[in-house]
Amino acid sequence: MEAGAGDNKNKRHTLNVETSVIAYVFLALFLALTAYFVYFMVFKSEDFINNPANPRVKGFEKLVTRGEIKAADGTILAQTVTSNGKEVRQYPKGREYAHVVGYNTNGMSGIESDASFYMLRTHSFLLNRVVNDLKGEKNPGDNVVTTIDSKLQSRAYYGMGQYHGAVVAIDCNTGGILSMVSKPDFEPGSVTANWKSLTTSQDSVLINRATQGLYPPGSTFKVITVLSYLKNGGKLTDTFDCRGSYTQDGYTIHCFDGEVHGHQTLSQAFANSCNVAFSQIGLSLPKGALKRTAEQFLINKSIPSKISNINKSRFTLKNSDPKALVMQTSIGQGNTLVTPLQMASICEAIANNGTLKAPFVVDHIENDSGRLVRKFDTQSQKLCSAKDASTLKNLMRYVVTNGTGRVVNTSSYTAYGKTGTAEFSSNKREAHSWFIGFAQKGRKKIAVAVIMEKGGAGSSHAAPLAKSLFDTYLR
Amino acid sequence: MLHLVTEISRLTFIVIFAVYTYDCFAALKRHTSEKREKRLYSQQTSMIYLFLINGNLLLFFNNSDTKIFAMGLAEIVFVTIAMIIYKKIYEMASPAVVNNMCMLLSIGFIMLTRLNQAKALRQLLFACIALIITCFVPLFLGNVKLIKSLKLFYIVAGILLLAVVAAVGATTYGAKINIQIGSIAIQPSEFVKILMVLFIACMLTNDISRKQVFKTVVLCCLMILILAYSKDLGNAMIFFLTLLVMIYAATQKPSYLLYGVLLFAAAAVLGYFAFSHVRTRVTAWKDPLSVVNSAGYQICQSLFAIGSGGWFGTGLYQGMPKRIPVVDTDFIFSAISEELGGLFALCLIFICIANFLMMFNIALKINNRFYKLIALGLGSLYASQVFTTLGGVTKFIPSTGVTLPLISYGGSSLMATMLLFAMVEGLYQYRGVKEETDETQNYEDTYRRQMENERSGQDGSWRR
Numbered sequence: 001m002e003a004g005a006g007d008n009k010n011k012r013h014t015l016n017v018e019t020s021v022i023a024y025v026f027l028a029l030f031l032a033l034t035a036y037f038v039y040f041m042v043f044k045s046e047d048f049i050n051n052p053a054n055p056r057v058k059g060f061e062k063l064v065t066r067g068e069i070k071a072a073d074g075t076i077l078a079q080t081v082t083s084n085g086k087e088v089r090q091y092p093k094g095r096e097y098a099h100v101v102g103y104n105t106n107g108m109s110g111i112e113s114d115a116s117f118y119m120l121r122t123h124s125f126l127l128n129r130v131v132n133d134l135k136g137e138k139n140p141g142d143n144v145v146t147t148i149d150s151k152l153q154s155r156a157y158y159g160m161g162q163y164h165g166a167v168v169a170i171d172c173n174t175g176g177i178l179s180m181v182s183k184p185d186f187e188p189g190s191v192t193a194n195w196k197s198l199t200t201s202q203d204s205v206l207i208n209r210a211t212q213g214l215y216p217p218g219s220t221f222k223v224i225t226v227l228s229y230l231k232n233g234g235k236l237t238d239t240f241d242c243r244g245s246y247t248q249d250g251y252t253i254h255c256f257d258g259e260v261h262g263h264q265t266l267s268q269a270f271a272n273s274c275n276v277a278f279s280q281i282g283l284s285l286p287k288g289a290l291k292r293t294a295e296q297f298l299i300n301k302s303i304p305s306k307i308s309n310i311n312k313s314r315f316t317l318k319n320s321d322p323k324a325l326v327m328q329t330s331i332g333q334g335n336t337l338v339t340p341l342q343m344a345s346i347c348e349a350i351a352n353n354g355t356l357k358a359p360f361v362v363d364h365i366e367n368d369s370g371r372l373v374r375k376f377d378t379q380s381q382k383l384c385s386a387k388d389a390s391t392l393k394n395l396m397r398y399v400v401t402n403g404t405g406r407v408v409n410t411s412s413y414t415a416y417g418k419t420g421t422a423e424f425s426s427n428k429r430e431a432h433s434w435f436i437g438f439a440q441k442g443r444k445k446i447a448v449a450v451i452m453e454k455g456g457a458g459s460s461h462a463a464p465l466a467k468s469l470f471d472t473y474l475r
Numbered sequence: 476m477l478h479l480v481t482e483i484s485r486l487t488f489i490v491i492f493a494v495y496t497y498d499c500f501a502a503l504k505r506h507t508s509e510k511r512e513k514r515l516y517s518q519q520t521s522m523i524y525l526f527l528i529n530g531n532l533l534l535f536f537n538n539s540d541t542k543i544f545a546m547g548l549a550e551i552v553f554v555t556i557a558m559i560i561y562k563k564i565y566e567m568a569s570p571a572v573v574n575n576m577c578m579l580l581s582i583g584f585i586m587l588t589r590l591n592q593a594k595a596l597r598q599l600l601f602a603c604i605a606l607i608i609t610c611f612v613p614l615f616l617g618n619v620k621l622i623k624s625l626k627l628f629y630i631v632a633g634i635l636l637l638a639v640v641a642a643v644g645a646t647t648y649g650a651k652i653n654i655q656i657g658s659i660a661i662q663p664s665e666f667v668k669i670l671m672v673l674f675i676a677c678m679l680t681n682d683i684s685r686k687q688v689f690k691t692v693v694l695c696c697l698m699i700l701i702l703a704y705s706k707d708l709g710n711a712m713i714f715f716l717t718l719l720v721m722i723y724a725a726t727q728k729p730s731y732l733l734y735g736v737l738l739f740a741a742a743a744v745l746g747y748f749a750f751s752h753v754r755t756r757v758t759a760w761k762d763p764l765s766v767v768n769s770a771g772y773q774i775c776q777s778l779f780a781i782g783s784g785g786w787f788g789t790g791l792y793q794g795m796p797k798r799i800p801v802v803d804t805d806f807i808f809s810a811i812s813e814e815l816g817g818l819f820a821l822c823l824i825f826i827c828i829a830n831f832l833m834m835f836n837i838a839l840k841i842n843n844r845f846y847k848l849i850a851l852g853l854g855s856l857y858a859s860q861v862f863t864t865l866g867g868v869t870k871f872i873p874s875t876g877v878t879l880p881l882i883s884y885g886g887s888s889l890m891a892t893m894l895l896f897a898m899v900e901g902l903y904q905y906r907g908v909k910e911e912t913d914e915t916q917n918y919e920d921t922y923r924r925q926m927e928n929e930r931s932g933q934d935g936s937w938r939r
Contacts, residue, residue, distance in 0.1 A: 016839055026858040049782045059794075133482065
């Protein structure tokens with residue numbers, strides 16, 4: 001024991017305990033650094049690699065032939081072919097997929113931009129790669145398989161006709177985007193040639209209206225107003241009297257087309273899209289309540305999606321705002337602006353008992369011979385309770401069976417929806433035609449948002465197109 | 476064809492460095508027989524040569540420039556001479572330290588040649604000069620009296636040098652770091668670090684009274700404040716950590732560590748609210764992509780590089796490391812990770828870990844308290860510098876811009892680090908030296924006096 005005591009004294013004298021402590025502290029710091037480095041490489045690096053500000057992605061083009069973009073059924077939407085020793089990017093489906101697929105030049109857009117990194121990586125068979133390297137040839141890049149349903153896309157695209165506007169359709173079971181159309185469109189293969197006219201056009205042709213278009217929601221916003229009302233003490237059986245118009249502080253709100261709805265319950269007022277009832281509802285809500293409900297549905301917030309360039313929908317209503325603005329805001333006019341993707345996401349969440357499965361369009365990456373390289377994780381976010389979702393479902397069902405959405409009603413599947421006619425200028429004849437909703441048949445569920453600019457009443461233009469989408473998908 | 480060679484090389488680089496790293500840790504293990512150790516070290520040496528040959532061949536294939544061929548040869552000659560000299564001068568030299576120094580220098584040479592040939596050549600010249608200078612380190616280290624007599628010089632020179640930089644230094648990336656003399660930019664803080672370690676060791680070897688500790692802390696903090704004033708936050712942090720470690724070790728009081736951490740936290744919070752440039756760096760650290768075109772540009776470029784390179788790297792010349800600002804100095808780790816691969820970068824981290832562990836290990840073996848403190852201080856200096864730079868470029872901590880020892884371009888940094896390595900080797904050589912009797916006496920006296928003070932203090936309070 002004597003020796004032990006001597007050792008101790010010696011240790012104290014020689015500072016060995018302190019030296020060890022210091023060594024271990026530094027070692028711990030470095031191990032944490034190492035662990036973080038590994039964590040970054042495995043989980044975080046992708047966010048950085050895919051960032052458009054990363055100059056490297058373009059550099060891969062020297063070694064790899066850009067991969068293809070495909071619809072869910074394998075239809076080729078974009079491919080690179082070599083003619084006369086020059087690589088050309090072709091878009092076999094052209095304008096139909098212009099915005100969702102995007103273009104590969106002039107700063108890129110759509111999937112061409114978002115998935116650029118993957119298309120310039122190669123997971124081709126190793127031996128192929130060695131042979132290609134020896135021959136000095138490029139390797140084939142990986143292919144991007146999207147969630148787009150080519151039949152639905154074609155129906156949506158041609159259904160829009162000459163109207164400007166957008167269609168978004170989402171598979172409620174996954175969050176996968178089945179169709180995304182924006183009009184007016186452009187020829188993606190000749191963006192460079194037409195760059196000047198495309199960028200200077202009055203119609204903002206290059207803007208993807210489905211994700212970036214900010215429209216007044218019109219009556220489709222009543223989905224939010226009605227939930228806000230019910231959460232703040234309102235009941236479905238509350239009654240309202242509609243005489244066709246309602247005046248407060250010298251401002252008068254009319255029901256659409258001068259209709260008079262008379263005595264009606266809340267459900268009926270929602271189904272009839274009664275502006276008078278909803279103006280009264282808006283005025284009765286506590287301050288800030290409408291904003292809270294709107295933000296609960298991600299208005300003013302970001303939709304959790306890997307699709308880039310999604311505009312945030314906007315809602316503002318200050319406590320000091322006059323009654324006129326409160327009334328307008330409650331019926332979806334005022335300063336509120338939403339994207340079609342926003343409204344489709346809200347419908348998807350309602351269809352999913354309040355949980356939003358984050359919308360995405362790139363399903364997986366495969367190599368040139370079709371072997372899976374990478375499947376992407378899906379995220380989800382709770383937007384409202386299952387009870388609230390079920391209430392909204394019933395209300396939206398009633399719109400289809402007894403209200404402004406009757407044109408969608410059919411016995412072959414169960415449809416839910418809300419129409420909207422959004423005024424955007426003082427010219428009341430020019431209004432945007434909206435339909436948002438979802439439909440179910442067995443396990444198949446689809447949510448849609450359709451907007452036709454200057455299409456007039458939602459029930460007459462947007463709703464029939466939505467129905468044809470439901471018909472196509474749920475056949 | 477060139478592409479295929481590059482593809483194969485990126486694997487051989489990783490294999491060579493992985494074998495090297497394995498050898499390094501296998502030799503570090505406690506119960507390694509001398510024979511096995513010898514074998515491991517000679518295998519390490521072959522790996523250094525293989526790495527240099529592989530790297531230079533690839534550089535040559537890519538540039539077909541005969542100058543690269545000549546430089547490659549010069550590098551091999553340099554490494555050989557360095558190993559011979561160190562074995563000659565330091566009779567009991569630790570081969571592990573020499574090997575690691577040569578390996579890291581080689582990585583620096585190859586990477587710098589790829590990034591900027593002219594700078595690589597200058598780096599090689601600096602390394603040669605440093606090699607000559609470091610030959611005299613053992614002479615200096617052997618003369619304890621001389622080292623101790625220069626106590627005042629260390630601190631006065633340190634403070635003056637830093638003050639000169641703060642006053643007339645050239646501003647690079649917002650911080651004043653260099654003094655420009657003719658065409659040469661000198662970075663005094665790299666040398667002042669070592670002066671500080673010597674100063675603290677002189678101050679606290681024989682006297683660890685509260686007053687003496689206070690004096691040491693005040694004088695060193697003056698240097699740290701000057702660095703903070705020059706906005707050289709990275710070095711301020713390195714100085715502070717080293718000071719803290721040495722105070723703790725010399726006094727053997729863990730409470731100093733606690734005070735130090737509290738002081739550091741307070742300074743960090745104060746700095747955050749008082750200085751906009753501190754806030755900018757924290758913003759860039761928290762979410763660099765949101766400020767990718769302003770404050771976060773540099774760190775984003777670094778992470779783009781590291782991420783895009785992946786585990787196996789893009790291969791030399793296949794990445795875009797030049798997009799990263801100051802890639803050849805502060806951000807060279809990102810370039811290495813991009814082109815040589817994340818696995819290579821991991822091995823690099825491990826070698827740095829091995830380096831400071833060896834330094835602390837040497838400190839453990841030294842009997843002489845003065846030398847021990849110096850070894851400890853140098854080890855902490857190295858560890859905190861590597862941690863600051865690697866943590867910064869990988870976004871583990873906010874980026875502060877300090878060099879990666881032995882790899883980053885820069886004469887001052889290279890010379891100071893080689894000096895540091897040489898001093899550690901020298902100390903290893905003197906590990907057996909006992910303290911002179913009178914010194915031991917002194918130390919013992921102080922120790923006894925202090926214990927008595929403590930005891931009487933306790934008694935006093937007990938009586939009351």
